[in-house]
Amino acid sequence: MDVQTKPFADATVVEVSGDVDGSTAPVMQEAIMAVAQPGCRLLIDMSQVGFMSSAGLRVMLILHRTISGGKGNVVLVGLSDDIKDTMSATGFLKFFTTAETLDAGLQALNNG
Numbered sequence: 001m002d003v004q005t006k007p008f009a010d011a012t013v014v015e016v017s018g019d020v021d022g023s024t025a026p027v028m029q030e031a032i033m034a035v036a037q038p039g040c041r042l043l044i045d046m047s048q049v050g051f052m053s054s055a056g057l058r059v060m061l062i063l064h065r066t067i068s069g070g071k072g073n074v075v076l077v078g079l080s081d082d083i084k085d086t087m088s089a090t091g092f093l094k095f096f097t098t099a100e101t102l103d104a105g106l107q108a109l110n111n112g
Contacts, residue, residue, distance in 0.1 A: 003031040009106050011041040017048035020056035029059045036063060038070035043105040047078025057092055064095040075105040 001018030012035050016028055035042060044063075046052075067074045075097045079087070087093040099105035 003028055011043050013043045015045040019051040021053040022055040025055035025059050036066045040072040041109050042074040043077050045077045052083050073109055075099050075108045077105040
């Protein structure tokens with residue numbers, strides 16, 4: 001798994017690639033939480049993630065709690081159908097705005 005952080009317009013993109021499971025979720029969590037500051041504008045690019053276990057869902061829950069408490073905004077970009085289905089079935093999808101592309105995610109940030 002690889003996690004890269006980079007600026008994109010007036011937001012920060014966190015690109016996650018590879019499977020998110022019990023052994024890799026801490027890497028993802030560390031990278032995301034490093035930029036999840038009060039008032040942040042994050043695009044989490046998950047387009048290269050094929051699998052996410054319950055450990056990844058925990059990271060998403062921590063992110064949601066951190067962002068909502070700090071008045072930040074986050075959009076999940078490029079979720080696979082399998083991950084969308086899992087997040088929907090567990091109720092996690094209702095916590096997040098989603099977009100298919102980074103540009104659409106940026107537009108969602110600007111409208112949110």
